[in-house]
Amino acid sequence: MKSFTRFTGIVAPLDAANVDTDAIIPKQFLKRIERTGFGEFLFYEWRYEDGKEKTDFVLNKEPYRHAPILLARKNFGCGSSREHAPWAIAEYGIRVIIAPSFADIFYNNCFKNGVLPVILPEKDLEFLFEKTSKMPGYQLAIDLEKQRIEDTWGYMAEFEVAPYRKNQLLKGLDEIGSTLQAAEKINSFESTHKIFYKLEVSF
Amino acid sequence: MGKTLYEKIWNKHVVHEEGDQPSILYIDLHLIHEVTSPQAFEGLRMNNRKVKRPELTVATMDHSIPTTDRTLPFRDEVAKKQVDALAQNCKDFGIPLFDLHSPNQGIVHVIAPELGITQPGMTIVCGDSHTSTHGAFGALAFGIGTSEVEHVLATQTLKQFKAKTLAININGALPRGTTSKDLILSLIGKYGHDFATGYVVEYRGEAIRNLSMEERMTVCNMSIEMGARAGLIQPDEKTFAYLKGKQAVPQGKEWEEALTEWKQFYTDKDANFDLSVEFDASHVTPQVTWGTNPGQVAGITEAVPLLENLPSDQVKPAKKALQYMGLEPGMPITEIEINKVFIGSCTNSRIEDLRKAAKIVNDYKVADHVEALVVPGSQLVKKQAEAEGIHQIFINAGFQWREAGCSMCLGMNEDLVLPEERCASTSNRNFEGRQGRNARTHLVSPEMAAAAAIAGRFVDVREWPARESKEVIVK
Numbered sequence A: 001m002k003s004f005t006r007f008t009g010i011v012a013p014l015d016a017a018n019v020d021t022d023a024i025i026p027k028q029f030l031k032r033i034e035r036t037g038f039g040e041f042l043f044y045e046w047r048y049e050d051g052k053e054k055t056d057f058v059l060n061k062e063p064y065r066h067a068p069i070l071l072a073r074k075n076f077g078c079g080s081s082r083e084h085a086p087w088a089i090a091e092y093g094i095r096v097i098i099a100p101s102f103a104d105i106f107y108n109n110c111f112k113n114g115v116l117p118v119i120l121p122e123k124d125l126e127f128l129f130e131k132t133s134k135m136p137g138y139q140l141a142i143d144l145e146k147q148r149i150e151d152t153w154g155y156m157a158e159f160e161v162a163p164y165r166k167n168q169l170l171k172g173l174d175e176i177g178s179t180l181q182a183a184e185k186i187n188s189f190e191s192t193h194k195i196f197y198k199l200e201v202s203f
Numbered sequence B: 001m002g003k004t005l006y007e008k009i010w011n012k013h014v015v016h017e018e019g020d021q022p023s024i025l026y027i028d029l030h031l032i033h034e035v036t037s038p039q040a041f042e043g044l045r046m047n048n049r050k051v052k053r054p055e056l057t058v059a060t061m062d063h064s065i066p067t068t069d070r071t072l073p074f075r076d077e078v079a080k081k082q083v084d085a086l087a088q089n090c091k092d093f094g095i096p097l098f099d100l101h102s103p104n105q106g107i108v109h110v111i112a113p114e115l116g117i118t119q120p121g122m123t124i125v126c127g128d129s130h131t132s133t134h135g136a137f138g139a140l141a142f143g144i145g146t147s148e149v150e151h152v153l154a155t156q157t158l159k160q161f162k163a164k165t166l167a168i169n170i171n172g173a174l175p176r177g178t179t180s181k182d183l184i185l186s187l188i189g190k191y192g193h194d195f196a197t198g199y200v201v202e203y204r205g206e207a208i209r210n211l212s213m214e215e216r217m218t219v220c221n222m223s224i225e226m227g228a229r230a231g232l233i234q235p236d237e238k239t240f241a242y243l244k245g246k247q248a249v250p251q252g253k254e255w256e257e258a259l260t261e262w263k264q265f266y267t268d269k270d271a272n273f274d275l276s277v278e279f280d281a282s283h284v285t286p287q288v289t290w291g292t293n294p295g296q297v298a299g300i301t302e303a304v305p306l307l308e309n310l311p312s313d314q315v316k317p318a319k320k321a322l323q324y325m326g327l328e329p330g331m332p333i334t335e336i337e338i339n340k341v342f343i344g345s346c347t348n349s350r351i352e353d354l355r356k357a358a359k360i361v362n363d364y365k366v367a368d369h370v371e372a373l374v375v376p377g378s379q380l381v382k383k384q385a386e387a388e389g390i391h392q393i394f395i396n397a398g399f400q401w402r403e404a405g406c407s408m409c410l411g412m413n414e415d416l417v418l419p420e421e422r423c424a425s426t427s428n429r430n431f432e433g434r435q436g437r438n439a440r441t442h443l444v445s446p447e448m449a450a451a452a453a454i455a456g457r458f459v460d461v462r463e464w465p466a467r468e469s470k471e472v473i474v475k
């Protein structure tokens, strides 16, 4: 996972609400047992038709092809819990998604994969969508440390992110490793915690 | 001040809390399946880690498997590889697995309740968003990503921030001919597809108490379709009666002990929710989705909405959805013709669902131009249906009677809705491409799906004629 420092990049406008994880990475690509190889299938049904690129899809147009910042409408990432969605996004090269709201599971999955979901008010999104439509190639600078987003013409917005999640991106934490440091606590919890089911299965 | 059911379950499972950090929450049951687990096991291997409590982990195969004859070899080699990987992982890490040939195989959210491993007051997770289903038992159950699957495998815990709480009070009685599927669809229709994002929902009130356990599962199952982290229903006598005698449920003295424990899980009278809404079940009608998210839904006597009647922020998504769906604004729902029917999925593939659908089918025949599938949620459901002769009703009518799995709910196997085909589906998601590329999905209850299969279009099941007068309905 790339660690996350300040960077500037082109903003690709994806003017759609409720973009679901089925659209981000369709099910026919979920059969891979590896963590990689999903980037090329990002937004597959929107990007391709009969194996050919659809010219009207934003990521198929210049200068958006390699844009690291994606703009979208509310409830981005809803639906299936598949982490294949942020895997595909990260592998494709998108590092920041800006939207008025995100679905919970997707939001949570992003931080584990070096993708920063930024929540901004609707009016900021309106402004940014308008900017991108008037100025193709419009860029934003993202500063996670300061929790700030800005352009070179005086637009600036601050965003919220839980300190823990911010750290996940800044330092690329090993979550499991850190939880395992509490192993003794977990073990002692277990020793008194009652579970009432018992499954008899033979191997 | 009193506590909500959610807070009580949470408190019972907190291992460690620290300032603004997420809490470490103990997980009582971890369900896994072939699609969202392989990369988690790979992670364990790379870091030389073990599964902490394999006996609190249960695996099954459901998403990418064929629902046709299981004695035949897989035709899809990639899916085969995925299923084999799960079998190998379970073997290597000592995890109980219900494989394709197990009498307990089925959709993960169908098998856990029927085995009795879903119990009140538990924490349950799975790499699958419809884990919310198990909330019907008063268990805190939610979907997680694959990194979290790995975290639970390695530690039997999860790092979690506490959610906000939302009470949905549902009073009044569901009218005759409507179901819990119609209830949850109308709720999502009223409040919107992302209404409950960030919340754990507790469904309360008379209408909920009157539902059977299976009907409650249908409601909780679709919590995620309004964005909720989880859906909960307070356990009651129905819950306990459902569990009694199930394979994994204790008996005798331990049953009494379990019962005492489970009875602590309710919301105190003076507890506060972050948000509360009221909903009247007595106005619910049979629902049919017309768009590409579950909130784009209308009653059977209504029409596809006119764009000018929609709130301004819904116009653009509706336009896009209608274009995808090949529908015109103002078109009556009963004029929508279908050519596929899918009765199945973790929303509606349990025995009561099949019984209700079979009752509608009676001895009618599936319309000539319709291909209809019934896919039981589990092998146990299938066996039960066959013991009751329900399968015969479907087969005689021209339905295909399949083996248990997710099937056409997401079309990861060969059960697909083809481009521009129109499907009446009892599943939970009508997203673009969900059932197949350019597939058009209409979410409905099992009764509505069965009636649509016969009529070839959507019809109002409340007026479905009894056997004597069957000439009236079919074209």
Ligand code: SF4
Binding pocket: B062, B063, B107, B108, B109, B128, B130, B345, B346, B347, B405, B406, B409, B410, B427, B428
């Ligand atoms: S039936 Fe559908 S929604 Fe349920 S677990 Fe399977 S794919 Fe997911």
